[in-house]
Amino acid sequence: MVSVGDAGFAVETASKRYGDVTALSAVSVTVAPGRFHGLVGPNGSGKTTLFHLLSGLARPTDGRVDRPDAAVGVGFQRPRFYPDLTVRENLSVFRSFAADPPPADWTDRLLEALRLDPAAHRKAGDLSGGFRTKLDLALAMIKRPRYLLLDEPLTDVDDFSRRRIVAFLADYSGEKRSVVVSTHNVEAFADAFDRLTVLADGTVAFDGPVDDPVARYRAALE
């Protein structure tokens, strides 16, 4: 796994095996700057494994993964935070990891946009499922990264917050920033994805720009 400046992510013929099980087979994908990229597929398709390769948490058995030098924020399917710290303390600790942290009002903006304000002073370990997911998302975004990798970022989140989060993420991605979302819920991001990678049985069934992500997803799986 190597860093390649700010040219985005490049996965080249990457395979990942766990014993006798092949989770990914010769997958090639690029994540370019300025995209809202959907990494979609049914359960067991290999999208979470690919997500782990992109985030650097796993290494390919074969092939290679090139990562950008720019800041990358990662959101997890199972929220990852310090359970004994409050929401605001978690954000403060992870903000301090950034080499060049954004202004403090970015934290307040995240709390407001993700509707985390009511829980700001509660212990993270005591939060309900939806708030945990939103805290994990806030932690992924706390250093305002150039690349944002999110694995099922709407788990346990209520409908109203879902629409708000998708709109916020669509607004966040743009010319300079990319958002990659790994999900099986294509409909929730139908208005946001401008590029789609569809995985099925550990291989790429479709990869390219899309106007209608839901139709393209269904077509790729048929």
Next chain:
Amino acid sequence: MGPLALLRKEAITVRRNLGLFVVLLVVVPAALAAGTSVYQQTIPQDLPVAVAPAEEATTESDVRLVRGAVGFFATPVDYDDRAAAVRAMQREEVYLTFVVPPDLTDADAEATVTVITDRANAPLSDPAALTLGLLESRFDDAFPATVSLEREAVGTERTLSEFMLPSALFALVVLYALVYVPYQVREERRVMDRLRTETRLEYVVAAKLLFYGLLVAVPAGVASAAARYYGYGFDALGVETLAVLGLSFLYTAAAGLAVLFALRLRQAAVFVNLGLAVGVLALSGLVYPVGFYSALRLTIARALPTHHSLVALRGTMLRGGSLSFYADAVTWLVAATGAAVLLLGVAIRRYDRGGVGG
């Protein structure tokens, strides 16, 4: 749900956590049972003692007679002179010193063998007094000369309570470093994957070791306050004592964390570490001299860095000794620290390459 269904559920739980149950119900009891095998006798038979000539006129035959006479309860170690033997006693290399006069082989001579004890070694005071009573008649019967024993003590007098304070403090540091710190890191296992994307796990663990290592000064302060309250006349806040405690914390915590990461933060690691803590505390000579129960226990204790920690800690707290005086023990601690940190680095690297946590 009936009782059988509930029992079946527990059986499934055991199957799912087989590693944990094997550690808890097989490995730890086996280790404890094996540990009892080193307690082979209830009176000392292998106590390391020093034998040194009193003066140049003392012959090898005189020394050999004393060596033979003390063999029923001790393992004699030769030293060139009394001063070297006393230094070795204050480093707990030996626990008594026999100073051998000349003319033990002369039937017409009257000779006095001097037995030196360390006043700081409180647990040995009563057994030593009893043993010396037996020894006096044994020496007189065995040697051609008329022999008497003279007891002499060196160092500051310490009561058993005073002697126990460094041991208690050390036991606490071992439990804190080997059990609590890994437990605390495991409690944060859910955040490990995020930390891996933000920084290096080595930095995370180094910060833990630094933070919790500095906190060792707190129990040292509490022990010092207790010592002041009871009028013991020593404390645990001297730079040299804190250095021994700090190094001891570092290698035990690093070893405990190495076990934790090697077992991928599983619950079983906490029980393995608890077993290790019980084992090293039982075998390190926490209270009694290491040759007291068996020669095997002596060998095991001296192979454990925790024993050398105890020697250095008692030395700096009870005897006011310098680290340079306990250089051999400190070398053990430094080597143990290096080895444990190396193991920890390997365990973290393997954990990091092993994919995503649960």
